[in-house]
Amino acid sequence: xxxxxxxxxxxxxAGVTALPAQAxxxxxxxxxxxxxxxxxxxxxxxxxxxDARALARHAKAILIFPNLLKGAFxxxxxxxxGVLLARRAxxxxxxxxxxxxxxxSFGLQVGGQSSEAILLVMTDDALRAIxxxxxxxxxxxxxxxxPVGSGVEASSSTAVxxxxxxxxxxxxxxxxxxxxxxxxxxxxxxxxxxxxxxVDPRKIVLEDTVQNPIADPLxxxxxxxxxx
Numbered sequence: 001x002x003x004x005x006x007x008x009x010x011x012x013x014a015g016v017t018a019l020p021a022q023a024x025x026x027x028x029x030x031x032x033x034x035x036x037x038x039x040x041x042x043x044x045x046x047x048x049x050x051d052a053r054a055l056a057r058h059a060k061a062i063l064i065f066p067n068l069l070k071g072a073f074x075x076x077x078x079x080x081x082g083v084l085l086a087r088r089a090x091x092x093x094x095x096x097x098x099x100x101x102x103x104x105s106f107g108l109q110v111g112g113q114s115s116e117a118i119l120l121v122m123t124d125d126a127l128r129a130i131x132x133x134x135x136x137x138x139x140x141x142x143x144x145x146x147p148v149g150s151g152v153e154a155s156s157s158t159a160v161x162x163x164x165x166x167x168x169x170x171x172x173x174x175x176x177x178x179x180x181x182x183x184x185x186x187x188x189x190x191x192x193x194x195x196x197x198x199v200d201p202r203k204i205v206l207e208d209t210v211q212n213p214i215a216d217p218l219x220x221x222x223x224x225x226x227x228x
Contacts, residue, residue, distance in 0.1 A: 026194065026214075029190055029193065029194050029214075032066065033214060033218050035067060036082065036083050039064055039065075039066040039118070040118070040218070040221050040225055042169060043167070043225065044225045048148060049174055051146060052118065052120070052165075052174075053225060055120050057227065057228045058122065058228075060122060060126070061086040061130075061205070062118060062120055062121065062222065062226065063083070063084050064119075065117045065118075066080075068114065081100050081187060082100070082101060083098055083099065083218070084096060085222060086205045086206060087226070091223075091228055092219070093223060094204065094205045094206070094208060094219075095205075095210065095211050097201035097204040097205050098190035098191050098194070099130075099184055099186055100185050100186075101179070101184050102182065103179060103183070115171075115177075117169070118167050119164050120164065120165045120167075121164055122162060122164065122165065123141075125163065126141040126164055129141050130184060130201075131205070134183055134186065135184050135185075136181065136183050136184075137179050137182045137184070138180035139181070142162055142164070143164045143166060143178070143180055144178070145178045146165035146166055146167045146176040148175065166178065194212050195210040195212060
């Protein structure tokens, strides 16, 4: 069964990362940035997300996946594209690097679902791991469902010792979603297109050597969401 999981995971991941590449133009990326902005606004406006906002004030970076498609027929998979932004020393946010997320589950399951998620990166080690190439949640870095409804002080203290906290919005219901086992990998084609050449995510997120103003509205909304 282990070898089967590896094979299916590879197929799923290839599908998530390769399919959008057929339409990897600036229009696609503008749409993704716009959807990420709407996702962040929904998380900002919902009073149940006090804990997420409290954790975000201490986050080193944030991943926003505005459209995670989940399909299942005995073997289930979830995946989609998103963006990573890191906090600068002055509490402003970097320009986004593009990433994909893919996960796999086994069992008797039928149906499909669409959700949006934010992942709060709480440690420098986790951010470096994501920058390196690709990272597996629960394997390369620790991941946990973000607390909901425990109060701002409780959620802030919870951040100690966990690399990444995840939150998901499915059909209007905000939950602390477990994405353990999901793989996060860079979208080099998207990054190359939007920044005009082959660009390492570290140059976008950490070194601030490239910019594109079409991401400024998202960055502004993130400052509101995660203001210390």
